[in-house]
Amino acid sequence: MAEYQKVHLPESCRSPYYLCPQKTNKIMEIKQLEQKEKVLTFFGEFKSATVENAIKEIVKINISDQEYQKQCRQWAVDNGQNPSPAKLTPIEFFLSTYGGACYDGLALHDVIESSTTPVEIICTGKIMSMGVIVALGAKVRKAYRNTTFMIHQVSGLSFGTLREMEDTVAEASRINEILFNIIKSKTKVTEEQLNEVLQKKKDWFITADEALNLGLLTDLL
Numbered sequence: 001m002a003e004y005q006k007v008h009l010p011e012s013c014r015s016p017y018y019l020c021p022q023k024t025n026k027i028m029e030i031k032q033l034e035q036k037e038k039v040l041t042f043f044g045e046f047k048s049a050t051v052e053n054a055i056k057e058i059v060k061i062n063i064s065d066q067e068y069q070k071q072c073r074q075w076a077v078d079n080g081q082n083p084s085p086a087k088l089t090p091i092e093f094f095l096s097t098y099g100g101a102c103y104d105g106l107a108l109h110d111v112i113e114s115s116t117t118p119v120e121i122i123c124t125g126k127i128m129s130m131g132v133i134v135a136l137g138a139k140v141r142k143a144y145r146n147t148t149f150m151i152h153q154v155s156g157l158s159f160g161t162l163r164e165m166e167d168t169v170a171e172a173s174r175i176n177e178i179l180f181n182i183i184k185s186k187t188k189v190t191e192e193q194l195n196e197v198l199q200k201k202k203d204w205f206i207t208a209d210e211a212l213n214l215g216l217l218t219d220l221l
Contacts, residue, residue: 038089038091038092038117039094040057040093041094043095043096045097045098046100046105046108046131046134050100051105051108055111058111058112058115059111062117066116068088069085069088088116090117090118090120091115093120093122094124095122095131096124096127096131097131097134099131102130102154102179105131108137120140122142122143122144123141123217124143124144126147126149126150127147127148127149127150128148128149129150129151132216133179136216139218141217142217142219143219143220144220150203150204150206151194151203152197152204153201154179186215187216188214189215
C-alpha cells in the first residue's frame with residue numbers, strides 16, 4: 001500500500017480512505033459489503049445441492065470481509081493508528097425448513113459456527129429436525145412469534161444384510177449423539193428432556209416462546 005499517501009480524517013468518517021498519488025488525486029474508499037448483500041434465505045430441505053449453495057454464499061461474504069479487514073489494518077498502520085479489527089456487519093440468514101440429511105445439515109452448522117463474519121439466524125415458519133441444529137450454529141438466533149420448532153431422534157430406513165443394517169443403526173446412534181450434544185451444549189434443554197424424546201420415540205414440538213425459554217433462541221421478533 002506504499003503507493004498511497006497518509007491521510008488524517010475526522011473520527012466521524014465511517015470508512016477509512018486512501019488518497020491516491022497526486023497525479024490522479026482520487027480518493028479510494030475502503031468499505032465492506034452493503035447489508036443487503038449479506039441477506040441469505042434458505043427455505044427447503046437440507047441436501048447436498050441446497051447446502052452447497054448456502055455454504056458458497058457464506059464463504060464468499062467471508063472472503064470479501066476478510067479483504068476489507070486487511071485493507072483497514074493496512075490503513076491504520078500507514079496512518080500510525082492502532083490496527084484493531086474492523087467491525088463487521090452480520091450475515092442475516094433467514095431459515096425455514098422441515099429438516100433434511102444429517103451430514104449436510106452438520107456441514108452447514110459447522111460453516112455458520114466458524115464464519116468470521118458473524119451470522120444471525122432468523123427463524124420463520126418452521127424450524128424442525130436438522131433445522132434446529134443448523135440454527136444452533138449461530139450465536140444470535142431470532143424468530144418470529146409464530147415459528148414452530150421440532151426436535152426428534154435421527155430417523156431413516158435401512159436395507160441390506162443384517163450386518164449392514166446393524167452398521168446403519170450404529171451410525172445413526174453416533175449421529176444422534178452428536179446432534180443431542182450440540183443441543184445440550186448450546187441451549188438449556190436437559191439430557192432428561194432429550195432422553196424422553198428417545199424413549200417415547202416422539203416428535204417434540206416447541207413454540208417460539210418455549211424455544212426462547214429453552215435457549216434455542218436468543219430473541220423474539
